[in-house]
Amino acid sequence: xxxxxxxxxxxxxxxxxxxxxxxxxxxxxxxxxxxxxxxxxxxxxxxxxxxxxxxxxxxxxxxxxxxxxxxxxxxxxxxxxxxxxxxxxxxxxxxxxxxxxxxxxxxxxxxxxxxxxxxxxxxxxxxxxxxxxxxxxxxxxxxxxxxxxxxxxxxxxxxxxxxxxxxxxxxxxxxxxxxxxxxxxxxxxxxxxxxxxxxxxxxxxxxxxxxxxxxxxxxxxxxxxxxx
Ligand SMILES: C[S@@+](CC[C@H](N)C(=O)[O-])C[C@H]1O[C@@H](n2cnc3c(N)ncnc32)[C@H](O)[C@@H]1O
Numbered sequence: 692x693x694x695x696x697x698x699x700x701x702x703x704x705x706x707x708x709x710x711x712x713x714x715x716x717x718x719x720x721x722x723x724x725x726x727x728x729x730x731x732x733x734x735x736x737x738x739x740x741x742x743x744x745x746x747x748x749x750x751x752x753x754x755x756x757x758x759x760x761x762x763x764x765x766x767x768x769x770x771x772x773x774x775x776x777x778x779x780x781x782x783x784x785x786x787x788x789x790x791x792x793x794x795x796x797x798x799x800x801x802x803x804x805x806x807x808x809x810x811x812x813x814x815x816x817x818x819x820x821x822x823x824x825x826x827x828x829x830x831x832x833x834x835x836x837x838x839x840x841x842x843x844x845x846x847x848x849x850x851x852x853x854x855x856x857x858x859x860x861x862x863x864x865x866x867x868x869x870x871x872x873x874x875x876x877x878x879x880x881x882x883x884x885x886x887x888x889x890x891x892x893x894x895x896x897x898x899x900x901x902x903x904x905x906x907x908x909x910x911x912x913x914x915x916x917x918x919x
Contacts, residue, residue, distance in 0.1 A: 694715075694734075695711055695714045695715055695718060695734075695738050695742065696711050698735065698738045698739070698742075698743065699711075699738075699742070699743070699746075701886070702743055702747060702886075704743070704746050704747065706774065710773050710774055713773045713800045713802070714738075714742055714770075714773060716799060716800055717741075717765070717769065717770075717773070717796060717800060718734065718737050718738065718741070718742075720792075720795070720796050720799065721737055721741065721764055722734070722737055736887070739885050739886070739887050739889075740766075741764075741766045741770065742770055743885060744854065744885060744889075744891055745766060745767040745770045745771065745829075745854065746770070746774060747883050747885070748881040748883050748891070748892075748893035749893070752775060752777070753771060753775045753777075753778050753825060754775065754777035754778060754824075755777075755778065755779070755823075755824030755825065756778070756779050756780075756781075756822065756823045756824050756825070757771060757772075757778050757779070757780045757781070757823060757824065757825040757826070757827060758780075758781045758783060758815075758819075758822075758823045758825070758826045758827070758841075758844055759771075759780065759781070759782050759783060759826075759827045759828070760783050760812045760826060760827070760828045760831055760837070760840065760841050761783070761784060761812065761828055761829075761830070761831030761832075762782035762783060762784045762789065762793065762807075763784060763786075763789050763830075764789065764792060764793070765782060765792075765793055765796060766829060767827050767829055767852075767854060768780050768781075768782045768805070768827060769782060769793070769796065769797075769802075769805060771827070772802055772804050772805045773800070773802070776804065778804060778825075779804050780804060780805045780806075781805075781806055781807075781808055781823075782805060782806070782807045782808070783807075783808050783810060783812060783815055784807075784809065785809065785810060785811045785812075786809075787809065790807055790808075790809040793807045794807050811910050812831075812840040812841065812907070813840055813907045813908070813909060813910045813911070813912075813913060814910060815844065816840055816841065816842075816843040816844040816907050817843060817907060819844050820843050820844065820901075820902075821843075821844075821845070821846050821847065821901065822844055822845075822846065823844050823845055823846060823849060824845075824846060824849045824850070825845075825849060825850050825851075825852055826841040826842070826844055826845050826849070826850075826851050826852070827851075827852045827853070827854075828841060828851075828853055828854070829853070829854035829855075830854075832913075832914065833862050833865065833866075833917065834853065834855070834859070834862035834863060834865065834866040834869070834894070835862070835865050835866040835868070835869040835917045835918050835919065836869075836913050836914055836917050837851070837853055838851070838866055838869040838870055838873050838875060838896070838918075839869055839872075839873060839906055839907050839908070839913040839917075839918060840907045840913050842873040842874070842875055842898055842902050842906070843873070843902045843906055843907055845898045846898070847898055847899070847900060847901055848897070848898065848899075849897075849898050850878070850895055850896065850897055850898070851875060851894070851895070851896040851897075851898070852893060852894070852895055853893070853894040853896070854891065854892075854893055854894075855891070855892050855893075855894055856889075856890065856891060856892070857890050857892070859880070859892045859894055863877065863894075865919065868918045868919060869917070869918040870896070872902075872903070872906065872918055873898075873902045873903075873906055874898055874899055874900040874901065874902050874903075875896045875897060875898045875899070876896065876897055876899055877894070877895075877896055878895045878896060878897045879894075879895040880892055880893070880894055880895070881893040881895070
């Protein structure tokens with residue numbers, strides 16, 4: 692039977708045993724069934740979607756502070772916290788159900804470098820300006836919205852790491868105004884493919900100056916009236 696370890700080895704990803712043990716437990720929590728009872732296809736798909744997709748495009752070690760916006764079940768923030776022990780991670784989500792799940796997982800996995808906050812990103816980013824070295828997000832909003840709700844919490848010189856599908860090309864065009872307003876520039880796009888055939892891209896944007904105080908606008912506005 693495939694294990695998390697074998698799948699990561701297939702991709703040439705590097706790891707240590709304690710990290711694999713934690714990911715095994717995490718997948719068990721995610722699927723809601725003990726590891727030895729997990730169906731092969733469920734395990735394979737969960738590891739690809741939640742672990743390989745996150746680690747594969749990262750060549751460098753991440754260290755410092757990281758905020759994961761709209762963390763849901765903990766992807767990518769929790770996975771990054773497991774594999775990069777020098778990171779201090781805040782998982783942010785406005786949904787009670789996600790926050791409760793995440794708190795349970797952190798306790799079970801005994802993770803000391805992760806905390807969870809239940810709050811809307813618009814409020815959190817306004818209050819915690821210029822605090823994080825990285826802000827990450829996957830499957831939360833289109834790029835122009837993400838830039839507005841994430842960038843204020845980022846330090847000047849810090850990086851936004853957004854996991855996207857092939858729609859990123861359109862989203863980048865649409866996000867030009869938001870990038871200019873919030874003072875971020877595209878540094879790099881890392882395109883990659885999973886063995887499942889899925890095409891993905893990691894967008895890396897760098898904040899070159901403080902974002903104006905008027906951003907982010909109040910809760911809901913960046914979604915309802917995105918910067919275009
Ligand atoms: C589709 S899920 C994605 C979860 C995870 N990032 C992933 O890729 O598996 C989107 C999550 O973003 C959260 N979310 C959406 N808008 C948000 C906001 N403005 N502030 C905080 N959380 C938000 C939702 O509650 C939900 O848990």
